[in-house]
Structure formats: C-alpha cells, structure tokens
Amino acid sequence: MKKLTAFNGEYIRALSPEQFAAACAPWLVAPYAPWRPEAFDKDVFEAAASLAQTRLALLSEITSYVDFLFLDEPVEDEASWNKAMKAGAGDILSDARAELADVADWKADDLKAVLLAVGEKHGLKLGKAQAPIRVAVTGRTIGLPLFESMELLGRDRVLARLEAASKKLVAQA
Numbered sequence: 001m002k003k004l005t006a007f008n009g010e011y012i013r014a015l016s017p018e019q020f021a022a023a024c025a026p027w028l029v030a031p032y033a034p035w036r037p038e039a040f041d042k043d044v045f046e047a048a049a050s051l052a053q054t055r056l057a058l059l060s061e062i063t064s065y066v067d068f069l070f071l072d073e074p075v076e077d078e079a080s081w082n083k084a085m086k087a088g089a090g091d092i093l094s095d096a097r098a099e100l101a102d103v104a105d106w107k108a109d110d111l112k113a114v115l116l117a118v119g120e121k122h123g124l125k126l127g128k129a130q131a132p133i134r135v136a137v138t139g140r141t142i143g144l145p146l147f148e149s150m151e152l153l154g155r156d157r158v159l160a161r162l163e164a165a166s167k168k169l170v171a172q173a
Helices: 002-014 017-028 042-053 059-070 078-084 089-100 108-121 126-138 146-153 155-172
Strands: none
Touching: 017 042, 017 059, 042 059, 042 146, 059 146, 078 126, 089 108, 089 126, 089 155, 108 126, 108 146, 126 146, 126 155, 146 155
16 A cells, blocks of 8 residues: 555656646535635645645645635644644744744745744744744645645635634643
8 A cells, every 4th residue: 555655646647737736626625625615725835736736645634725815814733732832833833923024025935944943043944943833834834834734725814823823832731
C-alpha cells in the first residue's frame, strides 16, 4: 500500500495544474469539504492548488491542505497546538501581529522578511519562529508554504487569527 501511495503521488505531481484542479473538485464540496459552500473561492483554490500539488499523495488530502483558506477559523489540532505553542510563543505572536499590521505590500517575500526579523528579535531561526504563527494561521504544523498561505488568506484574516491565538494562549496560562 505504501508503494502504491507513493506512485499515486508521482501521478498527481505529473498532472497539469488544470488537470489537478479538476481532479480535486469532488473533494472540495460536501460531504468532504468542512467549509460552508459559499465560503469556497475558486480563484483562491486555484492559487493554492500549485502549492498543494507537490505535497499530496492522495487527492483526498487536498481538503486538509486548503481548509484554512475557506473556514472562518482554522481547525483545532491539539497536537499541533501543543507542539508549536511553547514558552515564548505568545511574544512571537504579538510581535508578528504588530509587525505584519504595518506591511505595505502583502506579498509572500515581504511577509517572510517580517517573520525573519521577528525570529531574530527572539533569537530564533525562521523555522522555530514561524511554528506558532503557522499553527495560529492554518491550525496545523504541516501544510502549504506559510508565507504564500498568509498572502492568500489576506491581511485581515491573518491578523485576526494571530490575535485569537494570542488570546487563547493567555487564557490557557
């Protein structure tokens, strides 16, 4: 089964972007999609599809890779939360929110530069600094590239999710 799954992933990566998006279509509607039908945005999905295509082994995995884009709040994955929200995570989330609020051009490269600076401020490499931000924004430790995900999600929704995660951390303390 493991080998067949790996082969399937190879076939998925060999599809054209249009073929991939069409093949994912059944997984983007009820009963598989956890979001409200009116929350789905085809243009946002098509922008995210190329990011997801390289990560899937099965087409059914698409919903867990893109659900954060169409849900009002990210999924609550307790294991991801516990793994990412270590000591100092609240400060990282607060600083990231403050710095991101002032980003002039909401593009992946600019977002990465801001989070790199936030990480340096806390003495962390980018990977460690972005972990709590990824979980706050997407709900999981694994998913699409963070900066592109933040760009697709948009400034307002990213800032709201960072604030909500910060409040949750305070409530847990």
